[in-house]
Amino acid sequence: MCRLFALTSRDPVSPMRAIDALNVMKEGHDGSGVGLFLSGLGGPWEELKEYPILSGIFTEDGLVQVFDYMAKKGFQSKFSVTFKPDIEPPVGTPKRGTYASIAYKVPDDWKGLTKEQADRNLVQTRLNLRAMGEEGGDIMVFSFWPDTIMIKEVGDPLAIAEYLKLDREELYARHILAQGRQNTNYAINLYACHPFFIEGISTMTNGENTAFVPIREYLMSRGVTGYQGYQSDSEVFTHIAHFATRKLGLDISSYKHVITPMNDEEMADHPDREFLVSLKRSCRKLIIDGPNCVIGCLPDGSMFMAQDRKKLRPGVVGGNPELGIYGFSSEICGLNAAIPDRDRTKDFQPMHLDTAIVGPDCREVLQCSQKDPLRLRH
Amino acid sequence: MLSERPITPSTLSRKDLPWQIKWDINTCTKCGRCTSVCPVNAIELGVFRKRDVKPPMGLSAKPTTEFSTFYGIRQRTDPAYACIGCAMCNMVCPNNAIEPTRQYDSTTLQFQNNRGGQPRTRGGRRNNSESLLDQLKFIRISMLTDPALDAGRHEFEMRTLLGRVLSPEAELQCFRDNGWKPPVREIYPLVIGGMSFGALSPNMWEGLQMGVAYLNEELNMPVRMCTGEGGCPPRLLRSRFLKYVILQIASGYFGWDEIIHAIPDMKEDPCAIEIKYGQGAKPGDGGLLMWYKVNKLIAAIRGVPKGVSLPSPPTHQTKYSIEEAVAKMIQSMSMAWGFRVPVYPKISASSTSLAVLNNLVRNPYAAGLAIDGEDGGTGAAYNVSMNHMGHPIASNLRDCYKALCVAGAQNEIPLIAGGGIGKHGNLAANAGALIMLGASMVQIGKYVMQAGAGCLGSEKDRCNVCNIGVCPKGITSQDPRVYRRLDPEKVAERVVDFYLSFDTELRKVFAPLGRSTSLPVGMSDALGISDKDAADRLDIKYVI
Numbered sequence: 001m002c003r004l005f006a007l008t009s010r011d012p013v014s015p016m017r018a019i020d021a022l023n024v025m026k027e028g029h030d031g032s033g034v035g036l037f038l039s040g041l042g043g044p045w046e047e048l049k050e051y052p053i054l055s056g057i058f059t060e061d062g063l064v065q066v067f068d069y070m071a072k073k074g075f076q077s078k079f080s081v082t083f084k085p086d087i088e089p090p091v092g093t094p095k096r097g098t099y100a101s102i103a104y105k106v107p108d109d110w111k112g113l114t115k116e117q118a119d120r121n122l123v124q125t126r127l128n129l130r131a132m133g134e135e136g137g138d139i140m141v142f143s144f145w146p147d148t149i150m151i152k153e154v155g156d157p158l159a160i161a162e163y164l165k166l167d168r169e170e171l172y173a174r175h176i177l178a179q180g181r182q183n184t185n186y187a188i189n190l191y192a193c194h195p196f197f198i199e200g201i202s203t204m205t206n207g208e209n210t211a212f213v214p215i216r217e218y219l220m221s222r223g224v225t226g227y228q229g230y231q232s233d234s235e236v237f238t239h240i241a242h243f244a245t246r247k248l249g250l251d252i253s254s255y256k257h258v259i260t261p262m263n264d265e266e267m268a269d270h271p272d273r274e275f276l277v278s279l280k281r282s283c284r285k286l287i288i289d290g291p292n293c294v295i296g297c298l299p300d301g302s303m304f305m306a307q308d309r310k311k312l313r314p315g316v317v318g319g320n321p322e323l324g325i326y327g328f329s330s331e332i333c334g335l336n337a338a339i340p341d342r343d344r345t346k347d348f349q350p351m352h353l354d355t356a357i358v359g360p361d362c363r364e365v366l367q368c369s370q371k372d373p374l375r376l377r378h
Numbered sequence: 379m380l381s382e383r384p385i386t387p388s389t390l391s392r393k394d395l396p397w398q399i400k401w402d403i404n405t406c407t408k409c410g411r412c413t414s415v416c417p418v419n420a421i422e423l424g425v426f427r428k429r430d431v432k433p434p435m436g437l438s439a440k441p442t443t444e445f446s447t448f449y450g451i452r453q454r455t456d457p458a459y460a461c462i463g464c465a466m467c468n469m470v471c472p473n474n475a476i477e478p479t480r481q482y483d484s485t486t487l488q489f490q491n492n493r494g495g496q497p498r499t500r501g502g503r504r505n506n507s508e509s510l511l512d513q514l515k516f517i518r519i520s521m522l523t524d525p526a527l528d529a530g531r532h533e534f535e536m537r538t539l540l541g542r543v544l545s546p547e548a549e550l551q552c553f554r555d556n557g558w559k560p561p562v563r564e565i566y567p568l569v570i571g572g573m574s575f576g577a578l579s580p581n582m583w584e585g586l587q588m589g590v591a592y593l594n595e596e597l598n599m600p601v602r603m604c605t606g607e608g609g610c611p612p613r614l615l616r617s618r619f620l621k622y623v624i625l626q627i628a629s630g631y632f633g634w635d636e637i638i639h640a641i642p643d644m645k646e647d648p649c650a651i652e653i654k655y656g657q658g659a660k661p662g663d664g665g666l667l668m669w670y671k672v673n674k675l676i677a678a679i680r681g682v683p684k685g686v687s688l689p690s691p692p693t694h695q696t697k698y699s700i701e702e703a704v705a706k707m708i709q710s711m712s713m714a715w716g717f718r719v720p721v722y723p724k725i726s727a728s729s730t731s732l733a734v735l736n737n738l739v740r741n742p743y744a745a746g747l748a749i750d751g752e753d754g755g756t757g758a759a760y761n762v763s764m765n766h767m768g769h770p771i772a773s774n775l776r777d778c779y780k781a782l783c784v785a786g787a788q789n790e791i792p793l794i795a796g797g798g799i800g801k802h803g804n805l806a807a808n809a810g811a812l813i814m815l816g817a818s819m820v821q822i823g824k825y826v827m828q829a830g831a832g833c834l835g836s837e838k839d840r841c842n843v844c845n846i847g848v849c850p851k852g853i854t855s856q857d858p859r860v861y862r863r864l865d866p867e868k869v870a871e872r873v874v875d876f877y878l879s880f881d882t883e884l885r886k887v888f889a890p891l892g893r894s895t896s897l898p899v900g901m902s903d904a905l906g907i908s909d910k911d912a913a914d915r916l917d918i919k920y921v922i
Contacts, residue, residue, distance in 0.1 A: 208520060210892030214900040221786035248546055275553055281539055281562060282549035285789040287896040309895050
């Protein structure tokens with residue numbers, strides 16, 4: 001079963017802190033894969049916040065194809081960090097080529113576009129590159145978004161971290177999502193590694209999503225660019241978060257009202273009952289049922305954790321507001337390993353109605369209950 | 379056989395009859411109950427005269443002849459009175475001295491039962507014992523990664539939505555603008571389908587209504603029942619129980635006057651309005667209430683003379699096409715109740731189902747689509763309709779659901795599937811499979827009669843005399859001498875019993891699949907079938 005660990009910090013930290021936490025939690029996963037989402041990047045990326053970064057794995061041919069394609073579309077390469085391992089990969093990990101993160105200046109003719117159009121174009125560009133690589137396997141693209149790097153690989157997290165030298169300074173980030181384990185119920189596929197990403201929103205999940213097929217069908221019928229792929233049953237959680245926040249304009253504390261609405265008794269005396277009943281009915285297809293813990297990061301850098309109604313996969317949030325660092329972990333031992341210096345009495349384990357949110361300032365854990373009045377409704 | 383007995387083309391021997399009466403002379407008490415209860419007069423008391431020749435030993439004495447007379451049961455061989463195998467004779471026999479048995483190699487009656495130039499009409503449903511629904515298996519059982527839920531104790535959300543649900547974007551917009559929202563009902567996903575007051579006996583109807591009311595008011599299960607075509611008893615229309623009722627209207631507005639006149643006196647809105655364009659057992663045909671069942675009460679409710687056959691009237695003259703009919707009727711019915719009541723059409727599953735669905739997707743007032751498959755039952759239909767017309771429900775429903783997925787409206791227009799659910803008693807498994815194929819709810823008719831009132835009909839052409847008012851159990855008869863056999867209280871009890879067990883079984887299906895907080899509508903990855911063609915057609919897993 002997947003192990004999840006997320007860090008949000010005021011200052012950039014090494015992704016190794018998250019990987020080490022995964023390693024501590026190894027008892028619960030088989031070390032079959034690792035995924036990393038990094039945003040709020042430090043090091044050389046600090047000056048390049050507005051340039052979208054293409055993250056992926058490329059063969060020699062693949063890199064040439066990408067450069068050709070991007071040049072043809074009018075993208076200018078501003079900066080790149082590439083890494084080609086010179087040692088033998090760990091057992092079970094194939095030799096793939098170059099792991100690259102390349103920042104691009106967007107084409108000049110995008111200037112007149114609205115943010116929404118430009119965002120959609122970025123997604124479309126990523127999808128085009130992904131489609132180009134699907135035949136030959138020369139290109140694998142995980143994200144194309146400003147201030148975001150994603151790394152995915154099959155294999156044991158710690159071994160992969162050593163193999164890819166993830167302790168490099170150019171990978172230091174303020175917001176890190178890390179997951180250990182490959183696909184649970186579907187075929188092994190690099191794209192199936194968590195976390196998943198779309199338009200600045202990234203989430204990762206453990207457990208099994210039993211409602212995967214109806215949710216996938218529903219999302220795919222929404223006509224949103226980027227709602228595709230679905231190599232993993234958990235990918236839909238990211239898209240639901242995207243749909244709820246970007247398409248419906250709801251606050252992240254409402255995400256839980258979409259995926260796990262309250263029952264009638266719980267809703268009976270809620271001040272926003274009428275709205276919540278409407279939301280429950282119209283978003284009925286997005287109700288999840290698995291034993292899942294969802295941890296995600298939003299474009300503004302805030303991080304959240306929510307559970308399904310059954311709460312069979314409990315997670316924990318804790319941290320140190322003085323140091324400005326908070327961890328979201330699927331097991332408490334991971335949190336202890338990554339942030340030992342914290343007041344453990346303040347650790348928060350969200351129950352089935354709760355969403356835990358830590359803002360980009362990393363000062364406190366905001367605890368939202370579904371019983372609370374709704375915070376923001378745009 | 380007597381030498382002068384006429385032998386005509388339709389002369390049958392007992393051997394030609396599919397149902398044979400086995401009568402035991404030794405245990406029979408000659409009480410006569412069997413002959414008096416036989417709904418089709420297939421048996422009669424007979425006086426038999428027997429000649430016994432007794433040859434004495436030797437050559438001197440002549441043989442003597444003795445005549446004896448005894449009384450017994452005689453099975454008639456006239457095709458009009460052929461035994462229907464209902465076994466009522468056995469039910470009333472104190473000694474089990476009589477029973478019908480099926481003789482499978484007798485097919486001759488099939489060629490003789492259309493007499494007087496009239497094709498046979500019968501009640502019941504098509505005599506096809508195959509069921510694709512029973513072949514479906516639930517294969518996605520969660521094991522380690524998702525511990526199976528406790529079906530007995532876990533919290534389950536077993537309700538579904540009937541009514542037009544807005545898309546999330548439209549819903550939020552509507553909330554912001556405080557706009558009009560289509561009415562939506564949260565109901566139990568197993569609905570008692572349309573069986574009219576004329577088709578069912580008053581006792582059966584009363585029993586069903588009592589059962590439904592008990593389920594709602596005592597057990598908090600929002601079960602709904604559809605009235606069927608031809609009006610509704612005035613007292614029910616003016617009672618608070620109307621909210622548990624789906625009123626059916628057919629394209630000919632038959633029996634609708636009563637309902638329209640009652641609107642000002644209604645204390646509650648009905649649950650919904652179902653507009654019937656077709657039903658699975660006789661697609662394209664309307665209902666057929668034969669004259670036997672049109673007694674004074676039924677005639678009064680329907681506003682017709684008593685003792686006349688009542689085929690559904692043809693489509694109303696104001697209707698030009700299905701598109702227009704759907705649009706107009708939905709609009710006018712919605713308007714009649716101030717747009718507070720969901721209105722949806724019911725059609726026969728057919729190759730044109732998708733066309734009707736397309737109309738509905740574009741109609742903001744359409745509250746759903748009920749699709750009735752070929753295995754649906756009926757009070758009366760022609761043999762040829764029942765046996766040879768119609769579309770199986772599974773693939774038709776799947777097509778409709780997938781069309782909704784393409785249109786992105788799969789949560790917006792609920793599909794209601796019916797026709798052959800629980801045909802072999804596997805009600806919860808069949809219903810679960812249809813929900814996973816895309817139905818928001820399912821409707822049943824025959825199952826209620828079989829489980830709730832002990833209907834004797836089967837897929838082997840047993841009984842099936844619902845149309846001529848002689849139902850031996852009193853379910854579909856309008857003759858008080860017959861229907862007083864049925865105790866409405868007992869019907870209500872049985873309805874409650876099977877709903878509760880259905881509920882438990884459905885949870886037992888859903889829990890191992892890991893679903894509890896919403897119905898697994900469209901969860902097709904949970905289904906498998908060992909028939910490759912069926913798997914391809916339904917787009918589910920092929921498993922052997």
